Amino acid sequence: xxxxxxxxxxxxxxxxxxxxxxxxxxxxxxxxxxxxxxxxxxxxxxxxxxxxxxxxxxxxxxxxxxxxxxxxxxxxxxxxxxxxxxxxxxxxxxxxxxxxxxxxxxxxxxxxxxxxxxxxxxxxxxxxxxxxxxxxxxxxxxxxxxxxxxxxxxxxxxxxxxxxxxxxxxxxxxxxxxxxxxxxxxxxxxxxxxxxxxxxxxxxxxxxxxxxxxxxxxxxxxxxxxxxxxxxxxxxxxxxxxxxxxxxxxxxxxxxxxxxxxxxxxxxxxxxxxxxxxxxxxxxxxxxxxxxxxxxxxxxxxxxxxxxxxxxxxxxxxxxxxxxxxxxxxxxxxxxxxxxxxxxxxxxxxxxxxxxxxxxxxxxxxxxxxxxxxxxxxxxxxxxxxxxxxxxxxxxxxxxxxxxxxxxx
Amino acid sequence: xxxxxxxxxxxxxxxxxxxxxxxxxxxxxxxxxxxxxxxxxxxxxxxxxxxxxxxxxxxxxxxxxxxxxxxxxxxxxxxxxxxxxxxxxxxxxxxxxxxxxxxxxxxxxxxxxxxxxxxxxxxxxxxxxxxxxxxxxxxxxxxxxxxxxxxxxxxxxxxxxxxxxxxxxxxxxxxxxxxxxxxxxxxxxxxxxxxxxxxxxxxxxxxxxxxxxxxxxxxxxxxxxxxxx
Numbered sequence: 001x002x003x004x005x006x007x008x009x010x011x012x013x014x015x016x017x018x019x020x021x022x023x024x025x026x027x028x029x030x031x032x033x034x035x036x037x038x039x040x041x042x043x044x045x046x047x048x049x050x051x052x053x054x055x056x057x058x059x060x061x062x063x064x065x066x067x068x069x070x071x072x073x074x075x076x077x078x079x080x081x082x083x084x085x086x087x088x089x090x091x092x093x094x095x096x097x098x099x100x101x102x103x104x105x106x107x108x109x110x111x112x113x114x115x116x117x118x119x120x121x122x123x124x125x126x127x128x129x130x131x132x133x134x135x136x137x138x139x140x141x142x143x144x145x146x147x148x149x150x151x152x153x154x155x156x157x158x159x160x161x162x163x164x165x166x167x168x169x170x171x172x173x174x175x176x177x178x179x180x181x182x183x184x185x186x187x188x189x190x191x192x193x194x195x196x197x198x199x200x201x202x203x204x205x206x207x208x209x210x211x212x213x214x215x216x217x218x219x220x221x222x223x224x225x226x227x228x229x230x231x232x233x234x235x236x237x238x239x240x241x242x243x244x245x246x247x248x249x250x251x252x253x254x255x256x257x258x259x260x261x262x263x264x265x266x267x268x269x270x271x272x273x274x275x276x277x278x279x280x281x282x283x284x285x286x287x288x289x290x291x292x293x294x295x296x297x298x299x300x301x302x303x304x305x306x307x308x309x310x311x312x313x314x315x316x317x318x319x320x321x322x323x324x325x326x327x328x329x330x331x332x333x334x335x336x337x338x339x340x341x342x343x344x345x346x347x348x349x350x351x352x353x354x355x356x357x358x359x360x361x362x363x364x365x366x367x368x369x370x371x372x373x374x375x376x377x378x379x380x381x382x383x384x385x386x387x388x389x390x391x392x393x394x395x396x397x398x399x400x401x402x403x404x405x406x407x408x409x
Numbered sequence: 410x411x412x413x414x415x416x417x418x419x420x421x422x423x424x425x426x427x428x429x430x431x432x433x434x435x436x437x438x439x440x441x442x443x444x445x446x447x448x449x450x451x452x453x454x455x456x457x458x459x460x461x462x463x464x465x466x467x468x469x470x471x472x473x474x475x476x477x478x479x480x481x482x483x484x485x486x487x488x489x490x491x492x493x494x495x496x497x498x499x500x501x502x503x504x505x506x507x508x509x510x511x512x513x514x515x516x517x518x519x520x521x522x523x524x525x526x527x528x529x530x531x532x533x534x535x536x537x538x539x540x541x542x543x544x545x546x547x548x549x550x551x552x553x554x555x556x557x558x559x560x561x562x563x564x565x566x567x568x569x570x571x572x573x574x575x576x577x578x579x580x581x582x583x584x585x586x587x588x589x590x591x592x593x594x595x596x597x598x599x600x601x602x603x604x605x606x607x608x609x610x611x612x613x614x615x616x617x618x619x620x621x622x623x624x625x626x627x628x629x630x631x632x633x634x635x636x637x638x
Contacts, residue, residue: 324493324521
């Protein structure tokens with residue numbers, strides 16, 4: 001039996017003897033490995049982007065919105081039939097196990113004026129639980145006080161985009177802005193959050209106390225009305241398990257008979273996030289598998305050259321056999337050569353793939369994120385391809401008859 | 410007990426639906442330390458006999474006992490092992506590995522018998538010294554003359570301490586002066602180192618170096634004589 005280091009040095013010598021040919025043979029593997037790494041990095045990057053966007057919206061979120069209304073045969077969409085009350089949220093927070101917080105949300109939109117500047121933005125009537133759920137700090141200033149809530153105080157917390165558009169470099173704290181014509185005092189500014197999805201700027205908003213929104217800014221159709229209640233469950237598991245209890249409680253509070261449909265809609269954002277993660281995972285696998293086809297093609301290239309090499313070196317094989325090489329020794333020699341060829345290609349492919357993933361991140365809107373697993377995977381796949389496609393030529397070499405092989409011209 | 414004992418060796422190859430008989434009952438004994446030349450015209454079957462003796466091929470029928478061990482029914486891998494340990498080959502076309510130094514060529518048989526690399530190096534250097542090539546150890550075959558290449562091949566044949574050396578037309582590609590040198594080397598190996606040498610040739614003056622000449626004609630032993638020099 002031949003030892004490993006000798007086998008590798010024989011393989012390296014054979015590869016070096018035909019440098020150009022070896023490079024061209026490895027090229028298929030190089031391109032394949034590089035392509036797989038880049039594709040997996042892009043898929044991985046997309047997944048991480050979605051995860052961080054979803055996380056910025058808050059963890060373990062459940063949204064409850066009013067149900068649909070029908071007007072002259074036209075169905076108006078979620079929230080069109082006002083049914084939810086802020087007190088529904090408080091009841092859920094109090095009674096349902098696994099729900100930590102419930103923040104009421106009353107949406108509006110309108111023009112905001114400061115001095116000569118004006119800006120159209122979303123107005124959210126809520127309370128401090130909203131910021132707690134979103135784990136959102138203030139850059140400066142303060143949250144709503146008890147007095148603000150009780151007396152429907154005309155105070156506002158601004159998002160950074162609004163501050164930029166209205167105030168520029170001026171310190172907004174304590175300044176008076178007009179929200180739909182009503183004067184408000186700025187008491188705080190949120191930290192910058194960025195987008196929660198394409199085109200959805202989380203910083204382009206102002207927040208006012210719910211009571212103020214209900215009584216002074218928005219026209220509401222019944223007391224204590226909100227558009228949405230945002231719930232935070234204690235764990236991701238609770239977002240699923242609490243749903244039935246929430247449904248039952250709301251049906252009871254809204255006095256819905258057995259035959260009536262729900263007049264609210266429960267959306268589990270954890271579930272949505274998991275679905276999006278699954279779909280990007282599928283995308284990653286798809287991209288990776290398409291790229292690995294080129295790796296397989298590279299493997300066929302290796303098989304092709306190894307077959308040529310076995311034929312060319314028939315005499316060498318004959319000499320080795322006459323001198324005492326067993327069929328396993330010959331097989332090992334050619335298998336090692338194919339393996340070394342594919343691993344060298346794999347190594348160069350990894351380097352090119354890393355560089356390529358870097359370039360993609362720099363020059364395109366995709367964020368390509370490389371992870372160790374996504375490097376090891378295509379590299380070992382390249383090794384496997386080398387062994388798989390190297391096996392037949394090596395097997396063929398080992399079957400040669402020494403007499404015929406020695407006579408081969 | 411004889412080193413080599415052939416009994417009733419037949420060998421045939423299938424050709425166009427018929428069996429072509431090459432060897433037709435060869436019975437032969439060769440003792441340890443002999444220097445035997447096998448002669449015969451081309452097509453006589455001497456190369457086939459050589460292949461069977463060298464464990465490169467198996468007989469169709471008959472028995473072959475090499476160094477006390479029957480070898481006629483061994484598998485190719487078992488034969489490879491016997492070639493590695495008991496037999497050294499010297500071919501007409503030298504059959505050295507190209508792009509491989511003389512030293513590495515000589516190391517080759519030991520590569521396949523798991524000899525550690527420092528021992529390999531030492532033994533290979535020793536063998537090359539024995540054939541007078543200590544100055545050329547790191548030359549590639551294409552940097553050596555024909556005679557020097559054949560010396561490398563001989564060094565390779567003796568390096569594993571194989572008791573038998575098979576030489577198939579070892580001087581066929583060499584000029585007269587080099588042939589004489591190579592044959593003298595074989596004599597030296599036979600006399601001083603006690604190696605059994607079996608030589609296949611069709612040249613009378615080459616065969617004369619041997620102590621025993623076996624002539625093969627038409628697949629049978631035609632004559633088997635001591636060489637009365």
